Amino acid sequence: MNVLACVKRVPATAGRIRLVEGDREIDTRYLGFTVSPHEECAVEEAVRLVEANGGSATVLTLGPEESVDQLRSAVAVGAQRAVHLATDGREWDPGATAGAIADAVRADRDAGMSYDLLLFGNEAADTGDYQVPVRVAHALGLPCVTGIKQLSVDDGRATAKREASGGWEVFDVPLPAVVAVREGINLPRFASVPGRLRARKAAIDRREPAWPGNALDMVRLVVPGGEDKRVEMLGQGPEAAPAAASIIRNLGLVP
Amino acid sequence: MTVLVFVEHEDGAIAEASLEAATLARRLAGDDVQAVAMGGDHAGETGLGPITLHVADDERLAGGYAPAAWGRAVADVAGRVGAAVVMAPGTDRGNEVAAYVAAFLGQPMAANCTDVRPADPLEVTRVRWGGSLLEEATLRGSPAVITVSPHAVGVERAPGAASVATFRPPLQDDDLRVRVTAKEQPPAGKVSLGEARVVVGGGRGMGGADGFQVLEELAGLLGGAVGCSRAVTSAGWRPHTDQIGQTGARIAPDLYIACGISGAIQHIVGCKAAKRIMTVNTDPEAPILAQSDWAIVGDARAVVAALVAELRSGA
Ligand SMILES: Cc1cc2nc3c(=O)[nH]c(=O)nc-3n(C[C@H](O)[C@H](O)[C@H](O)COP(=O)(O)OP(=O)(O)OC[C@H]3O[C@@H](n4cnc5c(N)ncnc54)[C@H](O)[C@@H]3O)c2cc1C
Ligand SMILES: Nc1ncnc2c1ncn2[C@@H]1O[C@H](COP(=O)(O)O)[C@@H](O)[C@H]1O
Numbered sequence: 001m002n003v004l005a006c007v008k009r010v011p012a013t014a015g016r017i018r019l020v021e022g023d024r025e026i027d028t029r030y031l032g033f034t035v036s037p038h039e040e041c042a043v044e045e046a047v048r049l050v051e052a053n054g055g056s057a058t059v060l061t062l063g064p065e066e067s068v069d070q071l072r073s074a075v076a077v078g079a080q081r082a083v084h085l086a087t088d089g090r091e092w093d094p095g096a097t098a099g100a101i102a103d104a105v106r107a108d109r110d111a112g113m114s115y116d117l118l119l120f121g122n123e124a125a126d127t128g129d130y131q132v133p134v135r136v137a138h139a140l141g142l143p144c145v146t147g148i149k150q151l152s153v154d155d156g157r158a159t160a161k162r163e164a165s166g167g168w169e170v171f172d173v174p175l176p177a178v179v180a181v182r183e184g185i186n187l188p189r190f191a192s193v194p195g196r197l198r199a200r201k202a203a204i205d206r207r208e209p210a211w212p213g214n215a216l217d218m219v220r221l222v223v224p225g226g227e228d229k230r231v232e233m234l235g236q237g238p239e240a241a242p243a244a245a246s247i248i249r250n251l252g253l254v255p
Numbered sequence: 256m257t258v259l260v261f262v263e264h265e266d267g268a269i270a271e272a273s274l275e276a277a278t279l280a281r282r283l284a285g286d287d288v289q290a291v292a293m294g295g296d297h298a299g300e301t302g303l304g305p306i307t308l309h310v311a312d313d314e315r316l317a318g319g320y321a322p323a324a325w326g327r328a329v330a331d332v333a334g335r336v337g338a339a340v341v342m343a344p345g346t347d348r349g350n351e352v353a354a355y356v357a358a359f360l361g362q363p364m365a366a367n368c369t370d371v372r373p374a375d376p377l378e379v380t381r382v383r384w385g386g387s388l389l390e391e392a393t394l395r396g397s398p399a400v401i402t403v404s405p406h407a408v409g410v411e412r413a414p415g416a417a418s419v420a421t422f423r424p425p426l427q428d429d430d431l432r433v434r435v436t437a438k439e440q441p442p443a444g445k446v447s448l449g450e451a452r453v454v455v456g457g458g459r460g461m462g463g464a465d466g467f468q469v470l471e472e473l474a475g476l477l478g479g480a481v482g483c484s485r486a487v488t489s490a491g492w493r494p495h496t497d498q499i500g501q502t503g504a505r506i507a508p509d510l511y512i513a514c515g516i517s518g519a520i521q522h523i524v525g526c527k528a529a530k531r532i533m534t535v536n537t538d539p540e541a542p543i544l545a546q547s548d549w550a551i552v553g554d555a556r557a558v559v560a561a562l563v564a565e566l567r568s569g570a
Contacts, residue, residue, distance in 0.1 A: 014519045015542055017388055026388075037485065037502040095363060123366075125501070127383055127390075130345075130366040130402070134322075134354035143432040144322070147347050162347070166441030166449075169320065173433055183502040184495030187488075215363035215395045219378075222389040226527070228545040231534075237553035238561035244533060245565040247549060248477070251531070253453050253510055254566060255478050 001055040001116040001153070003046040006101060007035040007074060009067040010126040016223070023220040035070050037183040038121030044188040045181060046119050047078035049153060056080045058108075058115070062100055064089040068204055076191035076199035083108075083205045093214035094127070098135030100209040105140060107207075117158070120180040122147050129216075137178035145171045146180040256373065258284040259291060259338035259398070261329045261352055262303070267295045272344035274302050274410045276403040280342050281413065283371050290417070291332045293325055297419050304413025309336075312421040320348065321434035326355020328424035333360065338398045340377065345402040357400040364400035365392055369407040382407075385501030386527075387520040406528070446480045448497070448504045453479030453512070456499055456526070457487060460515020460536065460555055464492040469559045470514060476566050482506065484516050500525035514555035518543025535559065 011026050012034040018027040046057040059074035061067045062085035071082040085100050092100070105115060118140075120133040130146075137144030150161040150168070156175050161168045162182075173179070191199070234240040234247075248254060258280040262273035269277075269292075280288045281304075291309040293316055301308070311328040329352060333341050341356055343349040345367040357364035369389070370380040376393040382404050383390050394401070441447070448454060455474040457467050467481060474481045482499040483492070499506055501521040507528035514535045516522060523546055526532070534547040535555045544550050551558050 013384065013387070013521075017384070017520065093363065095357075125384065128366060128385060129364070130350040131354035131357060131364050134351065135358045138355070138358035141429070143429075145433055146322075146351050161439075164347070164438070166447050168439040169435045170437040170439065171433055172436045184488075184498070187491055187495075216365055217376075217393045217395070219391040219393060221383070222380075222391065224387070224389055229532075229548060231544050231547045231550050233539075234549050234551045236551070238557050240551040240553070241558060241561035241565045244549070244551060244558075244562050247533070248510065248566070251510060253477055 001049060001053045002058070002113060003049050003055065003117045003119060004058045004060060004105065004115045005039070005042040005046040005074065005079065005119045006060050007039040007043065007070050007121070008061060008124045008126070009033050009035065009063045009070045010124070019221055019223065023222070024218065026221070033066070033069065036121045036123070036125035038123065038181060040188045041183050041185045042119040042121055042181050043074045043077060043079060044186045045151060046117075048186065049117065050080075051078070053153070055116075058083060058113070060101065060104060061085065062092060062097055062209070063087055071204060072199040072202060073191070075202045076195040077189055078195065081205065082202055083207065085207055085209050087211065090211070091214075091218060092211060093216040094129040094131045095135060095215055096212050098132045098139060099212060101132070102136050102139035103209060104207065105136070114176070116175045117153070118142070118176070118178045120178065122180045122182045133178050133180040142176055142178050143173050144178040144180070145173055148179050148181045149185045151179060151181070151185060256284050256287060256339040257336055258288050258340045258342060259329070259333050259336060260288060261341065261343040261349065262290050262292050263344060263346065263348060264292055264295050264297075267297050269301050269303060270344065270346075271410065272346050272349065272403070272405045274412065275405065275408040276342045276344045276349070277303050277413075278411045279371060279403050279408045281411070283340065283373060289336055289338075291329050293328065297417055299416055300414065301417050302410070302412040303417050305415035306417055308417035308419050310419050310421045311424050313423050313426070315426055315431060319435035321431055322348070322351045323355055323433060324424070324426050324430040325352045326359060327426055327430045330356045330359045331424050332422065333398050340371075341398045341400045343402045345404045350402050353400050353402045360398065362396040362398055362400055363394045364402075365394055366402045367404040368401045369404050371401060384524070385521065386524040446478065448480050448482050448499070448506055451480035451506070452509045453477040454482045454499070454506050454508045454529070455479055455512045455514070456482040456484065456516055457514050457555070458484040458516030459486040459490070461487070461492075462515070462556070466515075466556055467493060469556055469563060472563050473512070473559055476563060479508070484522050513543055513547070514559060516543055517541050518546060
């Protein structure tokens with residue numbers, strides 16, 4: 001089976017987010033880049049399905065030149081093909097992004113590569129738009145499930161589960177289909193040394209879609225004013241345990 | 256400007272996040288608000304006030320949640336009432352149904368908004384990065400589709416019964432390809448992370464899966480649940496169901512005890528609803544201290560073991 005996994009390059013923020021002048025971009029001078037944990041899981045799921053069923057795993061991203069790094073990371077953990085929809089670095093809104101991904105899937109089909117499964121992250125790490133997978137599915141006339149944390153594929157159908165109030169909702173989906181997954185569906189492997197070598201040399205299928213314009217337009221970013229708390233230091237090491245215990249008791253939290 | 260709100264309900268009781276969306280809708284459009292629900296008996300007070308509530312009544316929808324079909328039904332009402340804005344709660348289903356509405360109508364959608372301002376084009380404030388960054392944005396299109404970030408808007412219940420208008424949505428066969436075919440109930444007896452009054456969280460600083468033993472003991476004593484950071488799940492020390500943060504669970508306990516966790520923003524967005532945070536960390540400069548009410552500097556295993564002993568001694 002042929003599986004596509006879509007990833008998006010984002011800055012690996014950890015501490016407080018800083019913006020560059022104009023407040024339209026995160027200051028990434030001291031940051032690395034990554035993809036959403038959900039998308040790492042989408043790539044892992046694609047690779048596992050292909051290991052079990054044969055076929056090929058393709059990773060695709062739409063983004064600036066540097067996004068090739070994220071494609072290579074996916075090749076390093078087992079994807080065979082990499083497609084780069086190159087942009088000039090401006091942010092494409094989710095409608096524009098979905099349109100370009102759907103076009104790329106159609107172009108692959110016309111060139112003889114049909115996907116049985118299109119895997120996405122449930123939401124992008126940075127914009128959290130919650131819609132690209134549904135829009136791609138609609139554009140291609142495919143069924144779609146989102147929020148998936150368990151997936152099994154058998155005989156042209158997929159069984160997909162998502163968490164709902166502590167339990168699970170089970171979906172039965174005919175393939176080909178679009179599936180948006182959440183972190184936890186699997187535990188992604190780390191890249192091996194041969195994997196990294198393969199990734200360095202991997203061919204990237206580069207395409208340049210035309211930007212159709214945005215209908216959802218960012219005006220500016222704002223760092224929310226979460227005031228720091230005044231922390232009370234209870235002391236060093238185990239000697240501080242009695243102070244901690246009395247706080248917990250005073251909060252009425254000891255049954 | 257007519258605003259149509261998609262509301263979720265359980266046996267007719269409108270869900271809290273949907274009432275939040277309806278509250279924001281009234282702030283935007285005053286009385287010119289209508290709502291749409293999938294089935295249910297909505298006689299009496301709903302919290303939505305005396306508005307028109309369109310209720311999809313169709314045996315094809317009775318078999319369980321069908322995302323595309325629900326989206327089709329909402330898009331149908333939006334067209335019939337000439338809605339300028341379609342709103343939904345920023346829940347799993349709300350975001351999914353809204354995405355279908357936007358896709359079917361070929362219109363823009365902004366997920367997880369905290370505010371919306373009447374302007375042409377429509378202006379919204381929405382969360383990015385799971386809540387650690389906000390974005391001001393405009394949506395060009397009609398209807399503009401927006402979902403409302405849960406807990407961002409205080410609910411104002413509007414008194415009065417809704418006038419119910421049932422309708423049969425123009426479903427297409429493809430809309431019913433995907434639906435919930437079965438449900439599996441949660442295991443009984445286990446305190447869930449989302450509902451626990453006390454959560455004991457462990458990070459990379461616990462040093463290994465065995466480091467969680469003592470956290471289990473503390474959580475057990477307090478009737479709480481154990482959580483963890485992503486560094487821990489990535490290392491395979493704990494299952495992902497324990498992960499707190501942007502791509503894990505959101506918690507809101509009375510007390511969160513964070514042990515060996517540095518406090519990356521992606522972790523903080525998952526625990527910022529905790530009423531109090533107590534931290535154990537070897538590093539007095541760790542970012543989590545700025546989010547904490549109390550801190551102990553030291554080795555987490557040793558400190559938590561002493562805390563367990565202290566609580567057991569029952570003084
Ligand atoms: C898009 C995205 C989504 C993410 N989602 C999540 C998420 O949902 N949840 C999440 O947690 N992270 C998430 N992350 C990862 C996050 O950025 C951090 O990498 C992660 O939270 C770090 O985990 P940690 O605090 O356990 O580890 P570290 O950052 O390595 O911190 C370990 C801490 O332990 C302390 N320590 C060391 N030894 C001891 C000891 N003996 N006793 C006490 N303290 C000690 C250290 O001082 C340090 O503060 C996400 C990242 C990205 C990019
Ligand atoms: N620029 C992009 N390139 C490739 N895939 C993307 C891009 N943006 C979004 N996606 C995919 O769509 C999913 C949901 O994104 P969103 O709807 O923007 O929250 C992501 O997790 C990715 O799998």
